[in-house]
Amino acid sequence: MTVRPSISAVFAALACLATACEPRVTPGPPGSANAPVGPAPGAGAGASGATGGATPSGPAVPAPVFEAPPAPPTTPVAGHPRLWVRAEELPRLRARAVESNPFYRDLMSVVAAAKLGMDTGKIPSAGDCTFDRVFCESYAELFAFMALVSPGEAERKQYAERAKKILLTIVDRVLAGAEGDPLARRGFSTTDRSRWAGESFGLTADWIYPYLTAEEKGRVRRVFLKWADDQLNSSTTSYDHPTPIGKLNDPELLKGKPNEGLKKPRYAANNFYTAHMRNLTLLSLAFDPADDPPDHKGQYPRLRDYFGNVAGAWLYATDHLLRNDGRGGSPPEGFQYGPATLAYIGQTLLAIQTAGEADPARWGQQVHLDGNPFWSEVIPAYLHSLSPGPVHGNAGPTYQAAWTGDGERYELWDHIDPFAALGLHAQNSGNAKRLNALRWLTLNTGPGGEAGASKRAQSRFGEVYKRHTINYFLLMDPAVTPTDPRPEVALEHFGAGRGQIYARTGWNPEAAWMTFQVGWAQIDHQHGDGLAFTFWRGGEWLTKERVGYGAFFVGSDQHNTLTIENDRNRRHDEPFRGGLWRRGSQWGLVHTEDPRLLAKSFGKDVVYALGDATALYNSGYEQVADVQHASRSLVWLKPDHLVMYDRARTGKEGRFKRYFLHTPTLPVVAGNQATVTTTKGQKLYVSTLLPEQASISAFEYQVDPKNWETKPAQQEPMKFTLQVEPKSMPVDARFLHVLQGASGGAAADATAVVKSSGGTAFAGAVVKETVVMFPVELGEVKEVRYTVPASVKRHVVTGLQAGGKYEVVKQGGAVTVKAGGAVVADEGGVLVF
Known part of the structure; x- marks a missing residue:
C-alpha cells in the first residue's frame, strides 16, 4: 500500500482551521428510537434538517421511496465469540476447514507464513512491531481466528496462545509507556495504523476470551479503556469524532458551523471517523460485565458504557447522513477511501448484530442495517460504477471504475472488506438474495476476476493486514456457486444524496x-x-x-x-x-x-x-x-x-x-x-x-x-x-x-444549432434525426416556439415542469410547445415526441 506523507494533515489544514473538541457533557440515556431527526428518509440532497448548514435555494430530485422492514427480535449475547462470528456458527466454519476448500488452503498458506515468522522470533517484534510489512496485531487476529475454526481442540489452544502472546506484548508496551515506543505514542489508536488494522484488538480479545486469565483481562481492559477515550477525543483529521462529546441521539450532533455548511456532520462518512467508530464498537463489546467494573476515570466508568456513545453519537450521525445527504449506495469519499469507509460502517453494524445489540427499541433505528435505504442501494451503485466489461490490468482482467475522489492508482480495489461485512450480516438476517450477490461480486469483480481470487484471498496485494484472508474464508462457501445478480438490476441508478x-x-x-x-x-x-x-x-x-x-x-x-x-x-x-x-x-x-x-x-x-x-x-x-x-x-x-x-x-x-x-x-x-x-x-x-x-x-x-x-x-x-x-x-x-x-x-453525424423564435428562450442541437432543446435560463416555461429542418423526426424538449401537461403543435418544421394540453412531460420535465 502506497502511503503519501501527511495526507491527513494536509487535507485538515486545507479544509479549515484546527477544530477543538467541545467540552464534555454529562451523558444521559439514549433518546427515543423513533424521534424524528431532520427530513424523512426520502429527503433530497442537501435537505438536511440540521441547522447551521446549507439552505437549498430550489427543489431537488427526491430520493426513491423506501419501506424499511421491521428489525428482527434480538437478545444480547453473553458468551464468546460474539463479534462478527457467533458460537453457533463454529461447527459450520470448522466443517469448511478442509483441504478441498480453496479459501481454506489460502488461509492456511497465510497462517503457515505467520507461524514461521513467530517461531523464528520475528513476531512479535520490537520497534513498530511489524513482520513482512504486516502489523503484529493483524497476526494476533489471524491466530485468534484459527483458535475458533481449526478442527482440532489442541490446535485451537495453540493458536490461542500465539494470539495471546502478541496481544499481551502490545498491551504491556502500551501500559509501560516507554518514551519513544511507537506503540505507546499518542495517536497510536487513532492514526492510519488504527484504520488499517485497529479491528484486530477487539476481535482478538473476543475470539480468545476463554483463554485469558482474569489478570490478563484486566491489563487488556486498561488499554482498551485508554483507547476508547482516544477515539472520543481524536484529532487525526477534521471532525473525526462526534461533537459535542457526550451528547447522545441529539440533533445538535448534526449541526453545521457558520460558513461551512454541513461539513461537520458530513464527516460522519469520513474514513477516519468511521474507523474510530468501528474500533470503539469492538473495544466496547469485547468484555463481559463481570470483568468490566465501573472504575474507569475517563468519559464513562465501564468499557461497555462506550457502546452507548457508539450508538447514540457516532452511528446516530452516520446513519442520518446515509439516509439523507449520502443516500444512493456510493461512499462520498470515492473509490480509494470509500470501500474502507463502507467496510468500517458495515463491520460496526455486523458486530452490533452478532453481539445481539441490534435493537432499535433500545439504541435507535441506527443499529438496524436493513432499516436504512442506503444499504439496499450499495450493490446496484457498485455495479453501475463498473465498466460493462473488464480490461487488462496489473492483476489480470479487471473492471474499470467511474472513479470519484482521490486515487493513487487507477485500478479497482478489492472490496472484500465491505462485501464480507454486508454478506455475513445478510446471512445472519436470512437475506439470501443479497448474500448471493455479494459472493458473486467478491469472486468476479475483484482485481483479476475469478482467476485472481486466490491471490486476493492470500492478501498478496501489499496489504498491511491479514483481514482479507479471514473475510474470504468467512464469506465464501465452497459448496455454493453464486449466480450473476446483474440481470435483475435496472439499467439506471440514481444516487439521491449526491x-x-x-x-x-x-x-x-x-x-x-x-x-x-x-x-x-x-x-x-x-x-x-x-x-x-x-x-x-x-x-x-x-x-x-x-x-x-x-x-x-x-x-x-x-x-x-x-x-x-x-x-x-x-x-x-x-x-x-x-x-x-x-x-x-x-x-x-x-x-x-x-x-x-x-x-x-x-x-x-x-x-x-x-x-x-x-x-x-x-x-x-x-x-x-x-x-x-x-x-x-x-x-x-x-x-x-x-x-x-x-x-x-x-x-x-x-x-x-x-x-x-x-x-x-x-x-x-x-x-x-x-x-x-x-x-x-x-x-x-x-x-x-x-x-x-x-x-x-x-x-x-x-x-x-x-x-x-x-x-x-x-x-x-x-x-x-x-x-x-x-x-x-x-x-x-x-x-x-x-x-x-x-x-x-x-x-x-451532422450537427446544427437551433434557437427558439418565440416564447421562453431555448437553444438546442440537431443531430441525425433528433433535435434536443434546452432553456437558456432555468425557470417556468409557458411557451416555446422553434423551427427545425425537415430531417428531424424526434424532438426532445427539456426544462419543463415534471409531470406538466402541454400542447404540442407542429406545422411543417415549425413547432410550438405551450402549457395546458394533453401531452405529459415525464418525471424530469422532458417531452419526447
Whole structure:
C-alpha cells in the first residue's frame, strides 16, 4: 500500500482551521428510537434538517421511496465469540476447514507464513512491531481466528496462545509507556495504523476470551479503556469524532458551523471517523460485565458504557447522513477511501448484530442495517460504477471504475472488506438474495476476476493486514456457486444524496455507459467534480475525469466540467487555495451552500439530467461569491450521442468561463469539431455549437516536476485535454456540445444549432434525426416556439415542469410547445415526441 506523507494533515489544514473538541457533557440515556431527526428518509440532497448548514435555494430530485422492514427480535449475547462470528456458527466454519476448500488452503498458506515468522522470533517484534510489512496485531487476529475454526481442540489452544502472546506484548508496551515506543505514542489508536488494522484488538480479545486469565483481562481492559477515550477525543483529521462529546441521539450532533455548511456532520462518512467508530464498537463489546467494573476515570466508568456513545453519537450521525445527504449506495469519499469507509460502517453494524445489540427499541433505528435505504442501494451503485466489461490490468482482467475522489492508482480495489461485512450480516438476517450477490461480486469483480481470487484471498496485494484472508474464508462457501445478480438490476441508478446518475444500455461487455453527478464535496478526498460526466463505449473510455491524488486534483479543470473565474479568495497567497482560484475551480472542502440535481429522467432511449452547481463555485469561508450561475443540462441519446448545454454567469465582466473534456489521445481540432481516435480505433467527435465565437484548444497534460501532487494516478488513461472558452469574456456564457461515439470507420453525424423564435428562450442541437432543446435560463416555461429542418423526426424538449401537461403543435418544421394540453412531460420535465 502506497502511503503519501501527511495526507491527513494536509487535507485538515486545507479544509479549515484546527477544530477543538467541545467540552464534555454529562451523558444521559439514549433518546427515543423513533424521534424524528431532520427530513424523512426520502429527503433530497442537501435537505438536511440540521441547522447551521446549507439552505437549498430550489427543489431537488427526491430520493426513491423506501419501506424499511421491521428489525428482527434480538437478545444480547453473553458468551464468546460474539463479534462478527457467533458460537453457533463454529461447527459450520470448522466443517469448511478442509483441504478441498480453496479459501481454506489460502488461509492456511497465510497462517503457515505467520507461524514461521513467530517461531523464528520475528513476531512479535520490537520497534513498530511489524513482520513482512504486516502489523503484529493483524497476526494476533489471524491466530485468534484459527483458535475458533481449526478442527482440532489442541490446535485451537495453540493458536490461542500465539494470539495471546502478541496481544499481551502490545498491551504491556502500551501500559509501560516507554518514551519513544511507537506503540505507546499518542495517536497510536487513532492514526492510519488504527484504520488499517485497529479491528484486530477487539476481535482478538473476543475470539480468545476463554483463554485469558482474569489478570490478563484486566491489563487488556486498561488499554482498551485508554483507547476508547482516544477515539472520543481524536484529532487525526477534521471532525473525526462526534461533537459535542457526550451528547447522545441529539440533533445538535448534526449541526453545521457558520460558513461551512454541513461539513461537520458530513464527516460522519469520513474514513477516519468511521474507523474510530468501528474500533470503539469492538473495544466496547469485547468484555463481559463481570470483568468490566465501573472504575474507569475517563468519559464513562465501564468499557461497555462506550457502546452507548457508539450508538447514540457516532452511528446516530452516520446513519442520518446515509439516509439523507449520502443516500444512493456510493461512499462520498470515492473509490480509494470509500470501500474502507463502507467496510468500517458495515463491520460496526455486523458486530452490533452478532453481539445481539441490534435493537432499535433500545439504541435507535441506527443499529438496524436493513432499516436504512442506503444499504439496499450499495450493490446496484457498485455495479453501475463498473465498466460493462473488464480490461487488462496489473492483476489480470479487471473492471474499470467511474472513479470519484482521490486515487493513487487507477485500478479497482478489492472490496472484500465491505462485501464480507454486508454478506455475513445478510446471512445472519436470512437475506439470501443479497448474500448471493455479494459472493458473486467478491469472486468476479475483484482485481483479476475469478482467476485472481486466490491471490486476493492470500492478501498478496501489499496489504498491511491479514483481514482479507479471514473475510474470504468467512464469506465464501465452497459448496455454493453464486449466480450473476446483474440481470435483475435496472439499467439506471440514481444516487439521491449526491446527485449521481448512472445509465447503460445493457450488462453485456459491449454496452455503452454514461455517468453524471452534481454533489456536495466537503470532506477529505472529495474533488471539485460537480456537473462532471463520463462516457464509455466499445469496451473503453471515450472520456472521463483525470484521476489523481491530493490538492491539485481537487481542481475542476481535471474533471469533465466547467471552470469559472471568481473573486480573488482571502487565502489566495496559499498555493493550493490560490491555485484553485486562478484555475476557476469549484471549492472542494469549503463550499458553503449545496449544489442541486434539479431534474432527471430515465427513458427507454433518452436519459436526462439537470444540475445546478452554482454553490460549489462560491465559498463563505473563502469570501468569494461572484459566480451567479453554473448549471448543465445533459441528454444521452442512447447509445452514441451526448448533447449538453452549459450556463455560466458571473457578476463581473472579463472573467473566464471554460469547458473541459479529458481524452485518452490528443484531440484533433478542425473548425468547431474535435476528433479523438482511441487506442482501439474508435472515434469521439466533439462538436462545439456554442459559443459561436469559441476558442478551442487541445493539449497533452504536463506534470509539474516540482509538485508531486500534479502526477496523475498510476494507469490513468486520460492524458490529454480539450478546452473550450468564448473568445471574449462576457458576463454570461453558454456552451452547447454534441459528443458522438463511433466505430473507427464511421463519419461524424451532422450537427446544427437551433434557437427558439418565440416564447421562453431555448437553444438546442440537431443531430441525425433528433433535435434536443434546452432553456437558456432555468425557470417556468409557458411557451416555446422553434423551427427545425425537415430531417428531424424526434424532438426532445427539456426544462419543463415534471409531470406538466402541454400542447404540442407542429406545422411543417415549425413547432410550438405551450402549457395546458394533453401531452405529459415525464418525471424530469422532458417531452419526447
